[in-house]
Amino acid sequence: MTARITRPTGIPLWMQIETTLSREILSRKLTGRLPNEQALAERFSVNRHTVRQAIQSLQQKGLIRIERGRGTFVQEEMIAYRLGKSSRFSHSLSDQHLVSDVDIQSSHFEPASEPVANLLQIAPGNPVLRVESLDLADGKVVSVCTQYFPLPRFDGFIDIYRASRSTSDAFKNFGIASFQRVLSRISARLPNPEVAAALRQGKQQPVLYIESVYADTNGAPIEYGITRFSGDSVQIEVLPEGL
Numbered sequence: 001m002t003a004r005i006t007r008p009t010g011i012p013l014w015m016q017i018e019t020t021l022s023r024e025i026l027s028r029k030l031t032g033r034l035p036n037e038q039a040l041a042e043r044f045s046v047n048r049h050t051v052r053q054a055i056q057s058l059q060q061k062g063l064i065r066i067e068r069g070r071g072t073f074v075q076e077e078m079i080a081y082r083l084g085k086s087s088r089f090s091h092s093l094s095d096q097h098l099v100s101d102v103d104i105q106s107s108h109f110e111p112a113s114e115p116v117a118n119l120l121q122i123a124p125g126n127p128v129l130r131v132e133s134l135d136l137a138d139g140k141v142v143s144v145c146t147q148y149f150p151l152p153r154f155d156g157f158i159d160i161y162r163a164s165r166s167t168s169d170a171f172k173n174f175g176i177a178s179f180q181r182v183l184s185r186i187s188a189r190l191p192n193p194e195v196a197a198a199l200r201q202g203k204q205q206p207v208l209y210i211e212s213v214y215a216d217t218n219g220a221p222i223e224y225g226i227t228r229f230s231g232d233s234v235q236i237e238v239l240p241e242g243l
Contacts, residue, residue: 012053020044026080055072062075079093104161121221146225148224153222181213207229209228
């Protein structure tokens with residue numbers, strides 16, 4: 001099947017091809033061995049050099065691997081985390097037909113540090129609920145999370161969270177049917193030993209470190225979260241409505 005490439009947009013042809021193939025890989029429409037360069041060139045009505053540029057970009061992003069003598073293969077374990085104003089990681093997993101789950105490791109109350117207090121717009125030292133958990137996709141740990149919820153607004157939140165295994169569902173029990181992401185910060189950091197062990201990776205291998213703040217419809221912050229992903233298994237996509 002020939003795919004239409006919109007040439008007048010000003011976006012290079014190889015980039016348009018790379019975007020198309022990336023979406024097919026992340027949605028699991030394209031799996032296993034990738035068609036060879038000639039087949040892809042015919043599909044997109046371009047020359048093989050243009051296809052080769054797209055393939056190189058996909059390889060650099062970790063979406064595919066090239067095995068000498070065998071061909072080019074999709075990295076099946078790559079997961080897309082689509083950052084949008086109202087989306088959470090579980091939404092991205094559901095879109096990719098992956099079963100999401102949360103393994104709550106611990107929870108306790110503590111006084112908010114100044115950085116946490118600033119992000120939640122509360123006074124330093126005010127109590128917050130801190131939750132440590134693991135995000136799972138089809139039973140595999142894909143991220144290590146720390147979440148902070150302001151108190152006393154969310155007194156009793158942890159019991160509902162443990163039962164529902166969903167932050168969004170727990171929020172609904174507090175009358176918050178909708179919310180939005182008001183801050184996202186993405187950086188690369190070296191993991192501590194506990195995070196590296198949970199993600200089953202080396203301590204010298206950086207993780208994607210994502211900080212998020214969510215607010216209710218009145219603009220009041222309801223959660224500050226830190227999520228650490230293995231860079232080899234998760235790709236971050238920032239949606240236009242999430243900018």
